[in-house]
Amino acid sequence: MTAARARFTAPIRAGSRFLLGLLLAAAVWEGAVILLGIRPHILPRLSEVLSAIALTPGAYRDGFLRTLAETLIGFVAGAGIGVLNGVAFFRAPVLRDMLFPIFVVSQTIPVIAFGALVVLWFGNTLMAKAVIAFYLTFFPVTVNTLLGLNAVDPRQVALLRSFGASGRQVLLRLQLPMALPQIFVALRLAASLSLVGAIVGEWFGDTTGIGVLLLQAMYNENVVALWAAILCSALLGTGFYALVALAERRIVFWGAEQ
Amino acid sequence: MREVSKSFGTVQALRGFALSVQGGEFVTVVGPSGCGKSTLFNIVAGLDEPDDGGILRFKDRGCHARELLGRVSFMPQRDLLLPWRNVIDNAILANEIEGASRRDARARALAMLPEFGLAGFEKQYPHQLSGGMRQRVALMRTFLFERELMLLDEPFGALDALTRTMMQRWLLDVWQRHRRTILFITHDVDEAIFLGDRVLVMTARPGAVKLARQVDLPRPRTPDLVTAPEFVALKREILDAIEEEAMKSFIASTGA
Incomplete structure (x- = not known):
């Protein structure tokens, strides 16, 4: 039963060590600014940044939630469409040969060039940002889904076929689950990319969001507000990534074992 | 099942291969490596x-090979268990x-666990099991898929010698109770004679039947059988046949 107990205590221990690390980093930040006499417009003290957030918590909370919504919608759409694309390309190589190069070309266009267009099309809406987040995420998910599906052991497919399985049964019971570890690699990447997409999307014009906070702080040369916005985006990015990683560990519990 | 016979002319793997298996019979196939044993199985x-x-x-x-999909229960060399499914699943x-209700199938599998030496392991996942246990889960999957013909492709090839003899005796035991028709590939002559009602020796590629011998040894068979004179004589004959074929393929591969 020690193994079972280790399963529960190990994450707690790792978590508490991580918190300790965070506190240490915070102390180093605060201490270094004071001890080395770093000027506030280079690097403000952490406590100053935190109290700036505490002064107008509403603005930061709204910005956080807004960007979170854009990121989530873009991520979910990108993941869903990406997996569907991967499956479609896997089942229909003709489709893959026709569309895959176009996808690659689309991904070489810098998102900045593309962003203005999306805002023109969708207006200054939440949807416009979600579309940019989607644009950044669907491609890696497509590629990794296809990779994962192609990597399934043909002997395993032969076994299921010998049981009389249809193509659909082979896909749902074997190929997709087998591809999950690969798909999750892309999803972790997509978690970070969708946040980038949402923030960049906000730069093309909006009134709330972390990207907006970043821009405002930049124009006002308000270094404290800039750091506050950076902290918010760090919290959002890390939290979202951690959630995806946690889901991965729960769902792909068997690891890379084949 | 009454009869499976096939004769076909492939350029490479098999040529003019003919075989018929009676219902309830245990036929073992031995041959030099690369003689088309697996090709034969893939067709069946x-x-x-x-x-x-x-x-x-x-x-x-008469039928097409593809019509046999879902009608023969096939066990490949590796266990090929799905890592996200526990033993029962x-x-x-x-x-x-094949569309059976999950609940019924689970209940039947659960009842079968002790016979396969897996009692109490139903909730374990493949990565938590030993090689012999994984192989037994794969065999159980093959047995639960009740078809007239079972194809076993070197099912014990990856196991250590001790586990292997245990599994052979156990397989005979299970077979005697369930009376399935079994076609069993191996490259181990002892295993072929010990298990089979009939042993087929295949020729070097292109594969055909070189020798077919009835094994008239009493059942149930016990491990000391392997030193019985009839066993040894049969083994001698089969080994000679394999040796001859192995030399042929060796000369063919080096002479070319």
Whole structure:
């Protein structure tokens, strides 16, 4: 039963060590600014940044939630469409040969060039940002889904076929689950990319969001507000990534074992 | 099942191979490596079509190999368990595919666990099991998929010698109770004689039947059988046949 107990205590221990690390980093930040006499417009003290957030918590909370919504919608759409694309390309190589190069070309266009267009099309809406987040995420998910599906052991497919399985049964019971570890690699990447997409999307014009906070702080040369916005985006990015990683560990519990 | 016979002319793997298996019979196939044993199995499992001119008969009816998909229970060399399914759910995979109710299949599998030495392991996942246990789960999957013909492709090839003899005796035991028709590939002559009602020796590529010998040894068979004079004489004959074929393929590969 020690193994079972280790399963529960190990994450707690790792978590508490991580918190300790965070506190240490915070102390180093605060201490270094004071001890080395770093000027506030280079690097403000952490406590100053935190109290700036505490002064107008509403603005930061709204910005956080807004960007979170854009990121989530873009991520979910990108993941869903990406997996569907991967499956479609896997089942229909003709489709893959026709569309895959176009996808690659689309991904070489810098998102900045593309962003203005999306805002023109969708207006200054939440949807416009979600579309940019989607644009950044669907491609890696497509590629990794296809990779994962192609990597399934043909002997395993032969076994299921010998049981009389249809193509659909082979896909749902074997190929997709087998591809999950690969798909999750892309999803972790997509978690970070969708946040980038949402923030960049906000730069093309909006009134709330972390990207907006970043821009405002930049124009006002308000270094404290800039750091506050950076902290918010760090919290959002890390939290979202951690959630995806946690889901991965729960769902792909068997690891890379084949 | 009455009769499966096939004769077909492939350029490479098999040529003019003919075999008929009676219901309830345990036939073992031995041959030098690369003699087309696996090709033969893939055809009987319905995964590959023989070349034109080949004749397959199943239950006294001519058929295409692909019609055999889902009608023969096939066990490949590796266990090929799905890592996200526990022992029970791996065992019922084939039943689930043919549309059986999961609950019934699980109940049947659960009742079968002790016979396969897996009692109490139903909730374990493949990565938590030993090689011998994984192989037994794969065998259980094959047994639960109740078909007239079972194809076993070197099922014990990856196991250590001790586990292997244990598994052989155990397989005979299970076979005697369930009376299935078994076609069993191996490269171990002892295993072939010990298990089979009939032993087939295949020629070097292109594979054909070199020698077919009835094994008239009493059942149930015990481990000391391997030192019995009849066993040794049969083994001698089969080894000679294999040796001859192995030399042929060796000369062919080095002489070219």
